[in-house]
Amino acid sequence: MLLNDSVNQPINRTLNSSSQTFSTVGLVWSSTSYLSVCILTTALxxxxxxxxxxxxxxxxxxxFAVYIINLFVANLFQLTLHYPLEILHELYARWWMGRTVCTLFLYSTWVIQAAMCNAHALIALNRLWAITFPHSYRHRHSKRLAIGLCVSVWLYLHACLLPGLIINTRYYEESLETSVCEVKTAKQKTWSCIVQAIAYDLPTLVVFSVYSTVCIWLCLRRKARQVKHETVSKNIRQMASHMDVSQVPHHSPGMASGRDKGRGKGTSSHGFLILTLMTFCVLSCYTPLQLAYTVxxxxxxxIPGLYRPAAVLYELITVIDPILFVLALSDLRKAFRRTYLHCR
Incomplete structure (x- = not known):
């Protein structure tokens, strides 16, 4: 995810005009290179x-674990295919690994990054279903459905992105003559704009939209429960004014028991916590770089000075994702303590 910060050069998903930035062929270490190595090691x-x-x-x-595993698989592909090549690309300041490795690098840069974004969107949509329609979610959601959705997204991304990458490899490889491995987005303007919108910007927008919808829905549900509780309390008081206190029912037929209310509230809170943490991470780590790419x-x-810190934040999400789900999911947290800390 390295590129030139010059405002006069179009942004690509790889390092642009690196031969103009450095005149040496040897290793060129920088603070970004050291940080990328630390992030790569920690994320693995x-x-x-x-x-x-x-x-x-x-x-x-x-x-639900299928969606989490799908995200971690995308992270591992990014960590094993993209980041090592990206670090080497930056260290040597020019492309020297040939066309085959360049093709692999561009594939990981475009397809795997899109898979990461869409994996977060799938998790958000799953939490939307679980929170807003819990009965339907419990009875209709299954591992087969989850696997089918994840595989479908991978196929959809390949169908959208591979044509442009193939055309770039076939017709626009003259960039390798100047030791730069990149997709010529300016020569495929229409394709680049479409895939940026549907494969990267849309999933990020889905996460924000889902979170906003869930917040509004929970507020409305809480208000409806409060109105219902006030109505039931009013009816009980009216009944009490016409009969003895001993004849007043302790539970209204329309009200759930304390155990059922607590169980339903816990399920919603459980899903909402995951959605909140994930939305905050996507907002912090994905949005700056997506903004840079879109512009x-x-x-x-x-945008001057935006790309370098945005790229670091984007890399950090591969470290944060596993920590986030371990903290948010009690079963996963217990398994972590039992496996690695030997605690019950």
């Missing part, structure tokens, strides 16, 4: 440790 540790929990604990493999691809310019 966190993602692999959580995936191992799902492997060793079959009880954790619920239908660069649509207007062929760059």
């Amino acid at each position: 540790l966190t993602n692999c440790s959580v995936i191992l929990l799902f492997i060793k604990n079959p009880t954790l493999r619920s239908p 660069g691809i649509y207007f062929e310019t760059a």
